[in-house]
Amino acid sequence: MLNIDQKIRVLVAKPGLDGHDRGAKVIASALRDAGFEVIYTGLHQTPEMIVNAAVQEDVHVVAMSILSGAHMTLFPKVRELLDGAGANRILLTGGGIIPVEDIEALESQGVGRLFGPGTPTTEVIDYIQNWFVGQDTF
Amino acid sequence: MNAVTGPLESALAELLERFHAAEAVALGRAISLVENERPGFEDFLHEVLRVGPSAARIGFTGPPGAGKSSLLSVVATIWRTRNEQLGVVAVDPTSPYSGGALLGDRIRMSDLATDPGIFIRSMATRGSLGGLATTTKEVIDLMDAFGFDRVLVETVGVGQTQIEITAAADTVIVVLVPESGDAIQAMKAGLMEIADIFVVNKADRPGADRLVKDLRQGLHLRVGTVLESEPVYHGLDLDRIRRKESGEEFKGPGWSPPVLSTVAQSGEGVEHLMDMIEAHRSWLEESGELEERRRARGKVRIQDVVDRELRRTAWHSDALLAVLDQGLDRIQKGKDTPYSVAWDIVNRLLR
Numbered sequence A: 001m002l003n004i005d006q007k008i009r010v011l012v013a014k015p016g017l018d019g020h021d022r023g024a025k026v027i028a029s030a031l032r033d034a035g036f037e038v039i040y041t042g043l044h045q046t047p048e049m050i051v052n053a054a055v056q057e058d059v060h061v062v063a064m065s066i067l068s069g070a071h072m073t074l075f076p077k078v079r080e081l082l083d084g085a086g087a088n089r090i091l092l093t094g095g096g097i098i099p100v101e102d103i104e105a106l107e108s109q110g111v112g113r114l115f116g117p118g119t120p121t122t123e124v125i126d127y128i129q130n131w132f133v134g135q136d137t138f
Numbered sequence B: 001m002n003a004v005t006g007p008l009e010s011a012l013a014e015l016l017e018r019f020h021a022a023e024a025v026a027l028g029r030a031i032s033l034v035e036n037e038r039p040g041f042e043d044f045l046h047e048v049l050r051v052g053p054s055a056a057r058i059g060f061t062g063p064p065g066a067g068k069s070s071l072l073s074v075v076a077t078i079w080r081t082r083n084e085q086l087g088v089v090a091v092d093p094t095s096p097y098s099g100g101a102l103l104g105d106r107i108r109m110s111d112l113a114t115d116p117g118i119f120i121r122s123m124a125t126r127g128s129l130g131g132l133a134t135t136t137k138e139v140i141d142l143m144d145a146f147g148f149d150r151v152l153v154e155t156v157g158v159g160q161t162q163i164e165i166t167a168a169a170d171t172v173i174v175v176l177v178p179e180s181g182d183a184i185q186a187m188k189a190g191l192m193e194i195a196d197i198f199v200v201n202k203a204d205r206p207g208a209d210r211l212v213k214d215l216r217q218g219l220h221l222r223v224g225t226v227l228e229s230e231p232v233y234h235g236l237d238l239d240r241i242r243r244k245e246s247g248e249e250f251k252g253p254g255w256s257p258p259v260l261s262t263v264a265q266s267g268e269g270v271e272h273l274m275d276m277i278e279a280h281r282s283w284l285e286e287s288g289e290l291e292e293r294r295r296a297r298g299k300v301r302i303q304d305v306v307d308r309e310l311r312r313t314a315w316h317s318d319a320l321l322a323v324l325d326q327g328l329d330r331i332q333k334g335k336d337t338p339y340s341v342a343w344d345i346v347n348r349l350l351r
Ligand SMILES: Nc1nc2c(ncn2[C@@H]2O[C@H](COP(=O)(O)OP(=O)(O)OP(=O)(O)O)[C@@H](O)[C@H]2O)c(=O)[nH]1
Pocket: B063, B064, B065, B066, B067, B068, B069, B070, B071, B105, B108, B156, B201, B202, B203, B204, B205, B262, B263, B264, B265
C-alpha cells in the first residue's frame, strides 16, 4: 500500500531572554517519540524568527515554552504575526508558569490550550492529536 | 489512473499562482503538498518544472556533528551579503522506532532566521530507509523552480543517503572532522567517489592536518587507475567507469577533488571553500558534466515516477487487490505460487 501517513509537524520555540530550555527540550523529545516531526530552533527566538520558521517549515502547530513571565505579550504577538503571514490555520499552544486568569485571557485571543509546569507530556500529545483530527491540511 | 491529465484543481491552481508570484507561504505549502504526496502533487510539479533547472545545487554531507549546518550557515551568510537568493533543505533521519524526528539544523542558522532572502526547510527522511526519498529530490526541484540562485542541501552521512546526495546536488561537499578516521575509512564508505570537495572541519582540533594529508594521498591513488579504486558499492556503473577510463566521460579536463580545512566558528578557510565551489561550478559548465549530471538525474526521476505510479495503480485497484487475495487463497491450498499470482497482476496492469 502507498503510505501517505500524515505527519504532524510542530515547531517547538523558546522565545525570550531566559536561558532555560530544558522544558522545551523535554517536550520536543516527547513529541518526537510520539511520532511527530519536531523542529527545534534553539534559545532566544524573537516572535519574528518564530513566525518566519513556522511559515517556511509549514508546521501545523507552534508550541512555545515561556518561563520569563512575558507570556501576555509573546503569545498575542506571535498569534498576530502568524495571522498576518496568512498562517491562521496554525495552532499556537505552549506552556510555562502562567496564572489561570492569564490563560483564560490568552485563550480568548485565539491562543490554544496552555499547560502549566509538570503537566504530563502525554496530555500535550493528546491535545495536539485531537486537534489535528479533522484539520483539512496537506 | 493518470497523473498529468488536465487543469489543476482550483486550490492547486491558486497555489501555483502564488508560487509563481514568489510568496514564501506558497513555497512552504507547496513543499508539504509534495512531501505528503497529496492528490495532484505530480501535476503541480509538472507545471512548476516547465522551467528547467537553473540553481546551483550544493550538497553538504558528512557524519553527525561534523559541522555541516555551521559551515552551511557561514557560507550562506556570505552569499547573502552578495544578495544571492538561497534555498536550504536540511534532511535529518526519521526515528525508526517512533516514526518521529527531531529536526535541529535551524539552531545553527539563527543569524539568518529573519532574512527574507533565504528559505530554510527541515525534512525528515520518513520512509526512505536510508536513501534520499524521491519526494526530497522533488522538494529540491521545487526550490530550484522557485527561483533561488542556489539550493543548499544538508544530509547526514549514513550509508545510502550520503551516496544519493549525488543524485540531488551538482556539487557535493563531504565534511569530515579529525575524529572521522582515515582515508581508508572514507574509501570504504564510498566517499572518494561522491566528493567534489572534501572539507576537514574543526581544523582547530588536533589531527586535522594528518587527515588532510591522508585524504590527499588517498585521492592521488585514484588518478589514472579508475577501475582499481572504484569502490564496490551498490549502483556501481561499469559503463560510466569505462567511459571515464577512456576519457570519453569528460569533454574538458578532469576535476580532482580538493581537500580543504576549515573552522566553521571563526570562518577560517571558508573563503577558500567558496572559491572552490565557484571553480567546481565553472568546471561543471565547461566540461559538459553539468548536463551529464542533469541528464542522469532526469533518468532516475523518470524511473522513480514510473515505479511509484505502477505501485500506486496496482495497490489502489480493488480489482487487482482481489486478484492478490484470491491468489493467496490458492497459494495456501498449495495450488499456486507467488510468482504466477504476481505475473497475473503484472499482465493485468499492462493491459
Ligand atoms: N571546535 C569546533 N567546533 C565546531 C566547528 N564547527 C562546528 N562546531 C561545533 O560542532 C557541533 C555540531 O555542529 P553542527 O553544525 O550542528 O554539525 P552538523 O554536522 O550539522 O550536525 P548534524 O546536523 O547533527 O549531523 C556544534 O556544537 C558546533 O558548534 C569547528 O570548526 N570547530
